[in-house]
Amino acid sequence: GAGVSQSPSNKVTEKGKDVELRCDPISGHTALYWYRQSLGQGLEFLIYFQGNSAPDKSGLPSDRFSAERTGGSVSTLTIQRTQQEDSAVYLCASSLNRRPLVRDEQYFGPGTRLTVT
Template sequence: GAGVSQSPSNKVTEKGKDVELRCDPISGHTALYWYRQSLGQGLEFLIYFQGNSAPDKSGLPSDRFSAERTGGSVSTLTIQRTQQEDSAVYLCASSLVGQGPSGNTIYFGEGSWLTVV
């Protein structure tokens, strides 16, 4: 598989627990994104990485959410003290950036389905 890989695919956690979601982007893709998809809010941008730095964290809904990326590759999205409203599908995506006028297709992973009970 050369696609974006996410784990776990499903996670059920108790309210108040911390969770970590992992994303392994397509090899060579410098840009990495996290989105959240829920019934009430649709698809929401969370954070964008260019290499290891995050120039845009504007979508993180609260300070309970954080993300990091190491080695320009794998990223982890951490949600602390989970709440029921955090239940959603967390989608990771990656793309090449700075490739001129050809446009950059953004490839999405299968998502991590998070349920907070």
């Protein structure tokens, strides 16, 4: 079956511009996560959507970052007024999470490599 897809795969933007990154999760997965990975580093959690609950935004590094998930499916991560330190690979993952308080394995998309010049 189809996995998690992300677009674009690569994005080069100028400092100060806004960017939108898209994630299509696996159909039927209730949970969607955004992570950021800087070169040679582990993953940094950004935001988590679970069903119709309010998202957990605790990982967003600044108010320039926002995300939404429409209709419980597709999600868009928006970075306003990009800075060079925003350059990283942005990874999206989805998870089934059928049972309350039980978090299942996450399936990752290929990521979007963002370069801010």
